[in-house]
Amino acid sequence: MNPALADQSDTTATHTDSFADLDAEVDTVGTDYDGDQFDLADRISLRRVAGMSTELTDITEVEYRQLLLEKVVLVSVWTSGSQADVDNAMAELKLLAETAGSQVLEGLVQRRDRPDPATYIGSGKVSEVRDVVVATGADTVICDGELAPAQLRNLEDRVKVKVIDRTALILDIFAQHAKSAEGKAQVEMAQLQYLKQRLRGWGGNLSRQAGGRAGAGAGIGGRGPGETKIETDRRRINTRIAKLRRELRELDSTRETKRAERHRHQVPSVAIVGYTNAGKSSLLNRITGAGVLVEDALFATLDPTTRRTQTADSRDYTLTDTVGFVRHLPHDLVEAFASTLEESIRADLLLHIVDGSDPDPQGQIEAVREVLRDIGAAQVPEQLVINKADQADPATLTVLRHQFPDALVVSARTGRGIDALHARIEERLPRPGVEVRAMIPYERGDLINRIHHEGEFSTLEHTGDGTLVVARVNEGLAAEVNAYRLSEGADTLVR
Numbered sequence: 001m002n003p004a005l006a007d008q009s010d011t012t013a014t015h016t017d018s019f020a021d022l023d024a025e026v027d028t029v030g031t032d033y034d035g036d037q038f039d040l041a042d043r044i045s046l047r048r049v050a051g052m053s054t055e056l057t058d059i060t061e062v063e064y065r066q067l068l069l070e071k072v073v074l075v076s077v078w079t080s081g082s083q084a085d086v087d088n089a090m091a092e093l094k095l096l097a098e099t100a101g102s103q104v105l106e107g108l109v110q111r112r113d114r115p116d117p118a119t120y121i122g123s124g125k126v127s128e129v130r131d132v133v134v135a136t137g138a139d140t141v142i143c144d145g146e147l148a149p150a151q152l153r154n155l156e157d158r159v160k161v162k163v164i165d166r167t168a169l170i171l172d173i174f175a176q177h178a179k180s181a182e183g184k185a186q187v188e189m190a191q192l193q194y195l196k197q198r199l200r201g202w203g204g205n206l207s208r209q210a211g212g213r214a215g216a217g218a219g220i221g222g223r224g225p226g227e228t229k230i231e232t233d234r235r236r237i238n239t240r241i242a243k244l245r246r247e248l249r250e251l252d253s254t255r256e257t258k259r260a261e262r263h264r265h266q267v268p269s270v271a272i273v274g275y276t277n278a279g280k281s282s283l284l285n286r287i288t289g290a291g292v293l294v295e296d297a298l299f300a301t302l303d304p305t306t307r308r309t310q311t312a313d314s315r316d317y318t319l320t321d322t323v324g325f326v327r328h329l330p331h332d333l334v335e336a337f338a339s340t341l342e343e344s345i346r347a348d349l350l351l352h353i354v355d356g357s358d359p360d361p362q363g364q365i366e367a368v369r370e371v372l373r374d375i376g377a378a379q380v381p382e383q384l385v386i387n388k389a390d391q392a393d394p395a396t397l398t399v400l401r402h403q404f405p406d407a408l409v410v411s412a413r414t415g416r417g418i419d420a421l422h423a424r425i426e427e428r429l430p431r432p433g434v435e436v437r438a439m440i441p442y443e444r445g446d447l448i449n450r451i452h453h454e455g456e457f458s459t460l461e462h463t464g465d466g467t468l469v470v471a472r473v474n475e476g477l478a479a480e481v482n483a484y485r486l487s488e489g490a491d492t493l494v495r
């Protein structure tokens with residue numbers, strides 16, 4: 001082992017590997033055993049060494065952490081779980097980094113009981129990361145997880161390139177993908193909230209300043225030329241957040257109007273939720289022919305799309321495609337996307353789509369359910385739908401079927417299982433609550449039409465006096481149909 005890499009201060013074993021050999025054996029135990037590390041030179045000889053390093057000379061350049069990811073080194077701390085878990089997590093981080101537009105040069109994993117409070121990875125390992133950064137010409141280090149501002153700062157000071165965490169990475173992907181005014185405002189707000197906590201020097205500096213100024217007699221609001229950049233930035237950020245919040249409230253009221261409209265007509269709603277890239281948009285397209293963007297990319301969909309469609313027995317319902325979830329979805333994002341996510345909370349049924357071909361579908365299910373709990377949608381009835389059956393390992397499908405007996409197995413691509421899915425949606429949609437018996441005159445064809453879309457017929461008979469109807473309808477429609485009610489007591493409230 002290269003002595004320069006030996007780290008006496010770390011008591012945990014480390015495994016360092018590149019993505020080319022993520023499958024390599026990892027040693028698991030040992031206190032000061034540092035793992036079967038490849039000699040750095042060997043490791044690097046396997047990869048293209050980038051010609052130039054974009055080292056930052058002035059640390060203030062990274063102050064704002066505006067991301068321009070190009071050549072990155074991934075760093076992760078492996079605290080629990082199996083080798084497969086850590087591989088999956090690293091593979092996902094790699095996919096996220098690539099989705100953000102960067103080229104991944106190396107993946108480094110350190111096994112520790114918990115991340116180092118000061119530097120995330122063991123402080124001794126930091127110089128190893130620095131070596132890799134220099135040797136590969138990486139310009140960014142991405143850490144898996146959400147790091148404390150001080151951890152980011154310490155790491156950045158020592159590896160001397162930009163260091164970002166998984167949260168910032170996800171925020172960046174969202175920023176790149178946001179298209180609608182609402183989506184853009186939501187992402188910007190989340191980014192600003194994140195940034196606000198991470199202005200360099202924030203904290204100590206400010207209190208010193210405030211004390212100094214108070215002593216000099218400057219009152220609250222009397223911020224003059226003497227204020228620090230950090231303070232100015234913080235105020236600018238707060239002003240911007242307040243403005244975004246107002247904008248979002250306005251945008252939300254438009255959505256609220258539409259939602260109220262649907263509610264008045266009591267159209268049942270189904271929301272498609274699930275892990276990112278599970279095939280939610282594909283399924284919306286398959287069911288409604290919506291033509292929504294489908295992409296083999298994480299977070300392709302950020303704006304909810306709602307389509308009206310029908311069950312086989314002609315009842316209308318709406319189907320909404322939503323933003324995908326991911327493990328450890330940044331809390332600021334969940335908060336900023338609250339209005340978008342509300343579509344799910346208010347739905348009558350959630351179609352929870354799972355990618356059956358993923359290495360860890362159970363992990364995806366758990367992560368999605370966690371976010372659902374977080375946004376208060378845990379009470380909404382959920383239908384699990386295992387997608388990509390055409391691509392999934394049959395053995396995995398068998399296990400999933402066993403574990404989740406009510407789940408449906410489908411393929412949005414081939415159409416397999418879609419009929420059963422239609423039937424299941426029909427079965428689980430809330431039924432209209434009022435049964436009516438009425439003789440509807442022929443000039444009220446509009447009522448028949450509405451019952452067709454909003455209710456369920458059990459009898460529909462054309463007679464000399466009009467159309468004899470026995471049906472279940474919602475309360476609003478029942479009030480109108482009641483004008484032609486056949487006999488007292490024939491309609492009963494059945495809830």
Ligand SMILES: Nc1nc2c(ncn2[C@@H]2O[C@H](COP(=O)(O)OP(=O)(O)OP(=O)(O)O)[C@@H](O)[C@H]2O)c(=O)[nH]1
Nearest residue numbers: 277278279280281282295296299300301324412413
């Ligand atoms: N083999 C196979 N691929 C599928 C299936 N359904 C979707 N895909 C592919 O999976 C990728 C993601 O599909 P999307 O429908 O965009 O997934 P999504 O859940 O909407 O993803 P985000 O909006 O990014 O969260 C695309 O490349 C699809 O073509 C399926 O049943 N089988």
Ligand SMILES: [Mg+2]
Nearest residue numbers: 280281300301
């Ligand atoms: Mg999508």
